[in-house]
Amino acid sequence: MILPLPDGDFQAYLFDCDGTIVDSMPQHHATWRQALAEWGCDLPEELFYAWAGRTVADIVADLNERHGLAMPVGAVAARQVALYQQLLPTAVGVPGVLRHIEDAHGRIPFAVVSGSTRESVTASLSALDLLDRFDVLVCAGDYARPKPDPEGFLLAARLLGVPPQSCLVFEDADLGIQAATAAGMASVRVPQPRRG
Incomplete structure (x- = not known):
């Protein structure tokens, strides 16, 4: 099932990694x-x-x-x-999110904004053969204030050269949704596949 997107003319997609791209x-x-x-x-x-x-x-x-x-x-x-x-x-991708990555890759830029280390994010994306899809990785240590602060998402938008209001965030965690909202970005909540 592909996740429904909110209406809007989005110029970049920003993804959390764990629980959003990778069911990890x-x-x-x-x-x-x-x-x-x-x-x-x-x-x-x-x-x-x-x-x-x-x-x-x-x-x-x-x-x-x-x-x-x-x-x-x-x-x-x-x-x-x-x-x-x-x-x-043993980790697998989240199907509804993978469909959006495949559908939009090459048309708009992508970034990962994660509280995990760069090493962990790179390993997860590499395991799914997705690392080359992302123009920017914003990981722990790249920003001072973690989610729900919007700093990580705002940094990703700046690095991509896209205004925050033109970014769409994919997130599975409440703190991430709060951070996206605080950044002035629309968001898609990704259901956690293995939790009831």
Whole structure:
């Protein structure tokens, strides 16, 4: 099924990556739990999905505060990415989103705006043979304020040379939809395929 788009003359499509282009949220949750367990910490599924769209640094900082831990962000992030890359062969694309990528590729520019690391986003897109479709990747570390702040989406629009109001955002997370709205962009909510 192809996702319905809002009316408008859009000049660019901006996509979240995990849960939007790649149905990778189950793999990310499993690898987060495995990486955190090595530090005596856990990330329950409900909290994981509630925090979708947040950066690794923010997640680790909040978990450190909640559990009185001092997990190093870089080490936890590197371990999670390494574990995730082992599971990448099991990830699949989100069909309704893939159809829009195929239909519009070459007609309008695309960007990814993700709270994940560039390494993780590149690995996910490469696993689906989609990396070459995207003109711009805006990842964790490229912007200071994470979703729901609009900074990442505004940066992508600027890098593409497209006014924010002419961009259409594809997002699966509440924080991402809020960020798109704050940026003055129309959005399409992508249903999370494996959640009821």
